[in-house]
Amino acid sequence: MAAPLVLLLAEQEDGEAAYVRDALARHGARVVQFDTASFPLASGASLRLDRDGWCGRLTTPDGTIPLEDVTAVYYRQPQPFRFPDSLSEPERRFANVEARFGFGGVFMSLPVRWVSHPARLADAEYRPLQMATAARCGFTLPVSLLTNDPDDAKTFARTREGVVYKATMHKLISEADRVRMIYTTPVNPETINARLSTTLHLFQTNIPKSHDVRLVATGSGHTHAVAIHTDDPHGHQDFRTAYDTLTYNITPVPAAVADACHAYLSALGLALGVFDFAVTDDGAWWFLECGPGAQWAWLQERTGAPISDAIADTLTGVAP
Template identity: 40%
Template sequence: MADPLPVLVVTRPDDVTADIVVAELNRRDVPVVRFDSAEFPHDLAFSAMIGGEGLRGRLSTGTRRAELGAVRSLYYRRPRGFAFPGLDEQDARFAVLQARFGFGGVLASLPRCLYVNHPHAIADAEFKPAQLAVAADLGFVVPSTLITNEPERARTFAAEHGPVVYKPLRACPYRQGGEARTVWVAEVEPDELDGSIAATAHLFQTNVQATAHLRVTAIGDRLFSVRIDSGDHVDWRYDYDALTYTDVETPSGLTRPIGAYLERFGLAFGCFDFALRADGTPVFLECNPNGQWAWLEDETGVCMTAALADLLERGNA
C-alpha cells in the first residue's frame, strides 16, 4: 500500500491555531509536514524538477520529508518572511527575492494539491477595494465607501454619508513612543479631515447602525456563523472581554453569495464579517481570507477544527 499523502502546514512556530489543526490531523493519522518560511535555507531544503512529467521533487525539514508531486493539501497560515541575517543588506535583499520566487514559487505550483488558501489568492483577496467591489457585484448589502487622498472629497463624503468611520486599508506594525499600537476603526467628523489626508490613501465608510455583528467562517462548502454582541464599540476587536458570542444559523440569503465570493477569489476558506441592522439585515464589511477562528470554537463549541481537518484530509479527492 502506498504511503498516505501528506498535508503541508506553512506557518510560524507559535501559531496556536495551526497547532490545533495539526493535532487533529495527527489524531486521524494524516501525515503532516509543518515548516516556516523563515527556516529556509538553514533547516529546510528542497529540489524541484520541472519537465515532461510536470513538477516533482522533494522537500525536507529536520524531521520530515514530502514528495512535492504527491502533496494532499497545503494549509497556508501565517509564516514569517524569508530572512538572511548573515548577509549584508544588498545580498540579503537578493537572497530573499530568490527564495520567494524560487521556493515560494514551487510551493505555489504543487500539482493536484488543495490550497487552504493559495498564497496568491490570499494576496489578491486582502485588497479591501476588491472585496467591496466583488461583494457589491454579488448582491451583498455594502455600506457607501470612499477611498481617496483628496481632503475636500473626504469632507464632502463625511457630510453627505455621516456618520462615517475611518478604516485602515491594511493592518501593519505601528509604534508610538516605543510601544506597539493598533489603528482601530473609528468614527470621524468632517472637521477632523484635514490636509494630512493628501499624504496617502484613506478609506471612509458609512457607519452602519448595528445592533450586533455576525462572523461567518466558510470552510469549503460549510458555513459556521457566530453572532457577536459588542455593546457600543465601533470596532468589536477593541475589547474582547466585553463581547458575548452566540452560535446562530447562517442567514439563508448569505449562502449563495458567500459561495460565489469564494469562487471569485479562488478561496477554500474565508472569515466574513457583517454588521447586523435592527431589522436583521447583514451588511458586508470585509472578508479575511486568512482570518482567526479558533477562539470562536472555544467560546461556542462550534466544531470548526474538525471541518478544517476534513477539508485538508480530503484534499482534491
C-alpha cells in the same frame, strides 16, 4: 491506498494551523508542517524538475517531507525567512529574493488542493476588490468613499448620520519605538484637513449594529458563524479594542448570506474566507470585509464551532 499527505505552510506555533493539524489527524490524513522562518538555519530543500513538475524533499527539524507525495496545502501566513547574522545586507536581500521566488514558484506549481492558493490570497487582500466583489455577490454594504480629496471627504461625512474611517490594508502603524493598531474610527468632518490629500482614505457610513459576526466559509460548502457581543462602547465600534469584554455564541447563517459567501469565494478563487459582518436590530447582515487569512481559532476555542473540521474536509476533498 495511502492516506492523503497535507502540507501546512505555517509558523510552528500558529494556533489555526494547530487546530487544522488535529482535525486532519482525526480525518485519517498524514500531516507535515514547514515553517518558512526555519529556513535556512534549521530547514533545507533539495528539489529537481521532472516531466510531472518539481519533486524532491524538504528537510525540517521534525523530519523529511517528500514533495511528490503532497496532496493538499494549507497556506497559513508563512513567516519571513531567517538568515545567518554573518550575511551582509546586500547578501541578505539577495538570499531572501532567491528563497522567496524559489520556494514560492515550486509550491505554487504543485498540482494539489489549496486552502487557499497564495496567488488568489494576494488578490483577495485588496479591500476595494473585496467590496466590489461582495456587492456583485449580493451582500449589503455600507455606502463608501475612497478619496484623497478633503472637500469630498468633508461633504461625505457631513451629509450622513455617522461616518467611520478604515484602513484599506495596513492596520498597523509604527510610531517611534512602538506599533499601534489602526481601528475603525468615527470621523468628525470638522477635523478633516489638507493632510488627507497625501494618500487614499476609506470612509464608510457607520452601521448602527446590534453585534458583530465572524463567519468562516469554505469552498466545499461549509459555513460556521459566531456572534460577537459587547457592552463596551469602544468594543461595540471595533471589537478588537476590547477582547476582554466580548461574549460569543454560535449563530445560524441566513440562506442568502451563505449563498453570497460561496459566490464570493468562487468569484475570487478562494477555498476559505473569514467574513466579518455587522448585524443590525432588524436582522440585516452588513458585509464589512473578508480576511482570507484572518484568525478564527479563538472562536473555535470559545464556542466549539467545528471550523477546523470544515477546513480539514476541504483539504481532503470531503463534501459537507
